Amino acid sequence: MDFTVLTLFPELISSFFEHGMISRGAEKGLIKGHCINIRDFSTDRHNTVDDRPYGGGSGMVMKPESLQYAILHAKKKTPKSKVVLMTPQGNRFSQKKAFELASENKGLIFVCGRYEGIDERIYTKLVDEEISIGDYVMTGGELASMVIIDSIARLIPGVLGSCESFQSDSFTDDRLEYAQYTRPEEFEGLKVPGVLLSGDHEKIRLWRKRSSLERTFLKRPDLLQKGKLTAEEKKILKQWGQELESLVRE
Numbered sequence: 058m059d060f061t062v063l064t065l066f067p068e069l070i071s072s073f074f075e076h077g078m079i080s081r082g083a084e085k086g087l088i089k090g091h092c093i094n095i096r097d098f099s100t101d102r103h104n105t106v107d108d109r110p111y112g113g114g115s116g117m118v119m120k121p122e123s124l125q126y127a128i129l130h131a132k133k134k135t136p137k138s139k140v141v142l143m144t145p146q147g148n149r150f151s152q153k154k155a156f157e158l159a160s161e162n163k164g165l166i167f168v169c170g171r172y173e174g175i176d177e178r179i180y181t182k183l184v185d186e187e188i189s190i191g192d193y194v195m196t197g198g199e200l201a202s203m204v205i206i207d208s209i210a211r212l213i214p215g216v217l218g219s220c221e222s223f224q225s226d227s228f229t230d231d232r233l234e235y236a237q238y239t240r241p242e243e244f245e246g247l248k249v250p251g252v253l254l255s256g257d258h259e260k261i262r263l264w265r266k267r268s269s270l271e272r273t274f275l276k277r278p279d280l281l282q283k284g285k286l287t288a289e290e291k292k293i294l295k296q297w298g299q300e301l302e303s304l305v306r307e
Contacts, residue, residue, distance in 0.1 A: 143198030
């Protein structure tokens with residue numbers, strides 16, 4: 058899958074593509090990461106990419122010419138890619154959206170704005186979708202684009218060491234991930250739950266299911282309202298409730 062990032066700070070993105078999971082995915086030929094400097098497409102000798110907003114106001118606005126040339130250049134390299142603008146006004150990014158974009162496998166061109174934003178005519182003419190990673194404002198779209206690329210890349214078959222790694226992730230089924238433990242068996246008086254050492258795969262599966270439900274109920278109860286509880290989940294939560302009730306009585 059092709060990821061192209063249009064930015065005024067290419068060094069931020071280049072470093073991201075050169076490390077960790079993203080780099081390994083590229084080495085396997087599963088991911089292609091491109092970085093385009095918007096300033097390379099400026100139309101004057103001063104490499105100007107911004108100007109004062111019409112109507113007055115503070116700050117500067119990114120000019121449409123250089124953005125248009127940069128986007129068209131990226132589209133020429135990967136014609137089927139979707140142009141995504143990182144903006145607080147966009148649709149909220151989620152795990153569901155990550156799966157959707159990964160399954161489309163079209164490639165993505167991220168437009169990272171700076172200053173007070175970009176000229177509105179670029180939205181109208183060249184942007185396919187606007188995405189936000191949360192209800193807050195950042196100085197630019199670079200970090201947001203890296204968040205989305207990282208989230209999508211790990212869903213591409215072969216990028217992670219095991220397909221089970223993302224199948225058990227938080228939010229995959231509107232549940233938070235179960236608690237994880239590793240060596241040593243005891244750390245500062247706290248022991249790994251015995252069931253995880255038992256070798257009984259069914260008991261471990263049930264323990265993890267319960268751990269996931271407990272964490273979701275305590276930390277993100279809103280997620281439980283999104284999806285219908287299975288018969289097994291109802292049974293687990295009922296048992297947990299009975300245990301809590303007995304503790305209160307004591």
